[in-house]
Amino acid sequence: MKRTAVILLLICLAVPSFSQVKTGGSGLYGGLAYSLVFFTNSDVTNVYPSFDFRKNSLKSEVNPYLGYQPTKSIAFEFSPGLMYSNSNAEKGFYYSAPGTTSERYYYYPRNAFLLTLPINVKVKLFPFAQKFVSLADGIFISAAGGPMMIREEYDNEIYYNENMQSLKEFKTVNNTTWTGNFQISAGFTSQSILSYGIEIGYRFVPLSVDKKYPLISSVAGNFNSVILSLKIGYSF
Secondary structure (H helix, E strand, C coil): CHHHHHHHHHHHHHHHHCCCCCCCCCCEEEEEEEEEEEECCHHHHHHCCCEECCCCEECEEEEEEEEEEEECCEEEEEEECEEEEEECCCCCEEECCCCCCCCCEEEEEEEEEEEEEEEEEEEEECCCCCCCCCHHHHEEEEEEEEEEEEEEEEEEEEECCCCCCCEEEEEEEEEEEEEEEEEEEEEEECCCCEEEEEEEEEEECECCCCCCCCCHHHHCCECCEEEEEEEEEEEC
16 A cells, blocks of 8 residues: 555656646546545544554555546546555444343454445536636546445454453454445546546445444444545546
């Protein structure tokens, strides 16, 4: 992930030397984005901190995309994403299985594995698109949505309370859940054949608090996050 980020940054710095005039005429384009993900739900960040210095890792996502821009004012994209993370939790959480409210224990995840796969369709609007090419042509706002897979696996240390002085048992738990996601964002993309861009957005990922599993996706109310993306692309 780090190597990908460095490559994208170098390309973004180099691309401005290219002409800003887009000569491709098909309206088709594609590319790759590298995104930093910052969860906003404290229950989720306790298990998946955005910056895990102990494992020298960031929460990041890779997003290939393929789009069609019929006019200068609007574009449509297919934009899936993939995040893989393996970290140690900063804090655990209390959990009691449904129907057993008296058996409430403190779960502390070790080697918390997370895999997410949002499969989104995006609409982009360019409110400042001009008849002639200008820098403002690349400013956009967008909305995206679709299904999202969340896969988790923990090595849970189970304690009687959060003091973590008496270990009850050790248990590995995993589960895959599907939910929906919706994202709003704004950004800039250069209007050139070889393009670069930046985008910042907020992703809404609602979850049902069913407590079927001692996993944060079964306990937290959402997986919402702020997403900051660097992009490179090519217009056909």
